[in-house]
Amino acid sequence: MLSKRAKYALNALVELARARDEGPISAANIAARAGVPRKFLEAILVDLRNAGIITSRKGRGGGHVLGKDPKEIHMAEVLRLFDGAIGLLPCVTHQFYARCEECTDEAVCGIRDIFMEVRQASVELLKKATLAEVLAREQRSRKRRS
Amino acid sequence: MLSKRAKYALNALVELARARDEGPISAANIAARAGVPRKFLEAILVDLRNAGIITSRKGRGGGHVLGKDPKEIHMAEVLRLFDGAIGLLPCVTHQFYARCEECTDEAVCGIRDIFMEVRQASVELLKKATLAEVLAREQRSRKRRS
DNA sequence: CATAATCCTACTGGATCAATAGGATTTGTT
DNA sequence: AACAAATCCTATTGATCCAGTAGGATTATG
Structure with a gap:
């Protein structure tokens, strides 16, 4: 079985792919759309960022965006x-x-x-x-x- | 990843299949052949027995035997x-x-x-x-x- | 400077895993 | 009858990982 981390990560990524033209999306927003606990998701997003799969911007108006083309993330x-x-x-x-x-x-x-x-x-x-x-x-x- | 239980179970079953004509084989014997801890293996064999995959005989000269044809155990x-x-x-x-x-x-x-x-x-x-x-x-x- | 966001550290309760220990029970042999 | 060899049963342990929470430091924007 996948861990919840992995499953939530996939859910989050799909959400990011779907909302690709909306600009950066906050963890809270992704959490709401994907239906996963916000704080937990934050940690997951950090891992995705460290792996270069997403890029993140801090501060107001910040959030997360796919780091590559959706065709390149598998x-x-x-x-x-x-x-x-x-x-x-x-x-x-x-x-x-x-x-x-x-x-x-x-x-x-x-x-x-x-x-x-x-x-x-x-x-x-x-x-x-x-x-x-x-x-x-x-x-x-x-x-x-x- | 498979658990060790599952892996040891597979190892043990292959050993039993290989030694099918030797009559019942003791847990200690299987453990030695398969290179797994005896006591741990005993518990695994009980599960295999409860599932009907092997049959076991207690007492001296006892041991474990495949419960079905090797073609039927997957x-x-x-x-x-x-x-x-x-x-x-x-x-x-x-x-x-x-x-x-x-x-x-x-x-x-x-x-x-x-x-x-x-x-x-x-x-x-x-x-x-x-x-x-x-x-x-x-x-x-x-x-x-x- | 207030606000909204990421990011970092730490912690917790719970579950599961791998293994060990010790002995009760059953069965065949001498 | 006594012994030996086996399964089987119960319990415990230490370690590790998991899922989630808490609280706050940091950073950027308007």
């Missing part, structure tokens, strides 16, 4: 930032690799082999899942219903 | 047993479904849409990953190396 990046590895075993992740101590021969491990595939499939889908893509899908869903 | 089942949902959001899982409280309209949520796909891909792979399949892959890997 879910894999966000998940890794908040929840770490996407792979389900330490031995199948690229960015957070670690040996499984109990494993005698990684190269032959059938379990690993499976989880490699799972990881690859997941990463692939999550990389395609940019904010632009998410918004596009929401558009489509809305049309399909009307 | 990773999805084991993961669900120890770590719960496979889907990454409460709103995308079948067996452990829950609404996301902050979400206003699930049917339109683009985030959900993505994670549905990720879940489906993962479940599909994990269901194909039976113990028999794992052993077969290990055979292949070993051959490829010699």
Whole structure:
């Protein structure tokens, strides 16, 4: 399961993508739109900022804005930032690799082999899942219903 | 990430599948082969037993045996047993479904849409990953190396 | 200078995890 | 009958992480 941090981060980013032409949006405002606790969200936004995913302006009239094109921000990046590895075993992740101590021969491990595939499939889908893509899908869903 | 419980369970099951013709195998024995702490493993084996994945015999000469054909035991089942949902959001899982409280309209949520796909891909792979399949892959890997 | 915003530090209660300890119970062997 | 080998049960522990709150320092704008 995703942590709430990660989920709230995604919600917030989608909100920022949707309101891209409104100029900077305050944490309180995002919190209200996304339906998440304000103070908690503030901490999350700091992380997003440190990662360069958003940029923030202090002071009156300040707020948060996407730091890149919505086509360049994908879910894999966000998940890794908040929840770490996407792979389900330490031995199948690229960015957070670690040996499984109990494993005698990684190269032959059938379990690993499976989880490699799972990881690859997941990463692939999550990389395609940019904010632009998410918004596009929401558009489509809305049309399909009307 | 998988919990250690889940990982150890998989390791133990593969060991049991591999030693299928040796009759019941004790927790201590499995622990030694799989390289996991004995006492911890005991608790895990109880869970596997309660789920009907293995059967256990008490007393001298007792031990644990697979409860079904290795072709019928797959990773999805084991993961669900120890770590719960496979889907990454409460709103995308079948067996452990829950609404996301902050979400206003699930049917339109683009985030959900993505994670549905990720879940489906993962479940599909994990269901194909039976113990028999794992052993077969290990055979292949070993051959490829010699 | 007032106000609205980000940002920083600290804390808390709760939950979960990984593991250990100790022993009760069951079963087969001699 | 006694012993040995096993599962099974209950409890506890220390560590770590999570979700959220609190309070205020800092910064920019009008």
